[in-house]
Amino acid sequence: xxxxxxxxxxxxxxxxxxxxxxxxxxxxxxxxxxxxxxxxxxxxxxxxxxxxxxxxxxxxxxxxxxxxxxxxxxxxxxxxxxxxxxxxxxxxxxxxxxxxxxxxxxxxxxxxxxxxxx
Numbered sequence: 001x002x003x004x005x006x007x008x009x010x011x012x013x014x015x016x017x018x019x020x021x022x023x024x025x026x027x028x029x030x031x032x033x034x035x036x037x038x039x040x041x042x043x044x045x046x047x048x049x050x051x052x053x054x055x056x057x058x059x060x061x062x063x064x065x066x067x068x069x070x071x072x073x074x075x076x077x078x079x080x081x082x083x084x085x086x087x088x089x090x091x092x093x094x095x096x097x098x099x100x101x102x103x104x105x106x107x108x109x110x111x112x113x114x115x116x117x118x
Contacts, residue, residue: 001030001033001034001043001044001048001049001052002044002049003026003027003030005046005049006026006029006030006049006052006053006056007019007023007026007053009049009050009052009053009054010022010026010053010056010057010060012053013053013054013056013057013094014056014057014060014061016060022056022060025056025059025060025063026052026053026056028056028059029052029053029055029056029059030052030056032052032055033048033051033052033055033106034048036106036107037105037106037107038105038106038107039105042105045102045105047098047101047102047105048102048105050098050101051095051098051099051101051102054091054094054095054097054098055095057091057094057095058091058092058094058095060091061087061088061091062088062091065084065087065088
């Protein structure tokens with residue numbers, strides 16, 4: 001997987017220019033995607049870069065969504081739930097879309113094999 005491409009896509013998705021600070025997050029997301037591969041030799045597929053960047057963006061959104069709970073005003077504090085929820089929903093949808101795009105390369109987490117005795 002081309003980490004430079006993943007970083008570029010993370011900048012595009014998250015709007016965060018400082019990839020050096022978030023490199024552990026990006027690397028962990030790429031490793032998470034590589035561990036889900038059916039065949040590790042297919043880790044050079046370009047679609048996986050998009051999925052890794054989307055996963056990194058989801059983790060980034062989770063980190064900063066937890067910080068932005070309330071906004072101070074003259075009348076007091078009120079929750080900024082709508083922004084954080086909307087960003088989280090969009091980040092999850094991106095991961096879902098790219099996971100669907102890479103479905104043929106990834107293990108199915110919902111597959112369960114049961115043995116039947118005769």
